[in-house]
């Protein structure tokens with residue numbers, strides 16, 4: 001099916017100009033500060049042992065499929081080129097909206113590039129279930145809005161303010177934000 005989206009070219013241009021990829025769309029859905037840090041390449045994961053351990057586990061357990069080799073800026077975990085489906089692996093079914101935007105981003109970029117509609121699925125590793133992320137009007141609007149917010153954050157010099165949220169407990173930036181103290185709960 002042909003992919004029709006009035007903002008397709010503008011979206012693609014913004015993505016290329018800002019060098020955006022899936023994780024930007026995940027982060028912006030979760031927390032603006034986290035997205036700002038990621039955009040400005042501020043990364044504390046190396047010294048945050050919890051995340052360092054998690055990263056090592058991810059690289060050994062969830063290795064990407066050979067189907068995605070050679071894709072620059074697009075890094076879903078698996079692609080079915082024949083059926084035009086992208087799959088993103090997630091350890092749990094949490095952060096639904098953020099994971100959905102990340103996975104939808106891959107499908108939309110491939111849809112724009114091939115001018116054919118792609119489907120997106122999240123594969124939840126703990127339950128072994130697949131969940132489809134529908135690329136409908138609402139999802140496209142959500143990606144468009146996210147790209148605009150990312151554009152604003154990319155130009156912004158100061159770190160955005162951030163309220164404590166449940167995600168802070170597992171965020172590599174918790175020490176920086178002062179949200180790593182259990183008394184803050």
Ligand code: SF4
Pocket residue numbers: 031032033034162163164165167168171172173174175177179
């Ligand atoms: S610790 Fe919380 S507020 Fe700070 S960047 Fe992470 S998610 Fe955002």
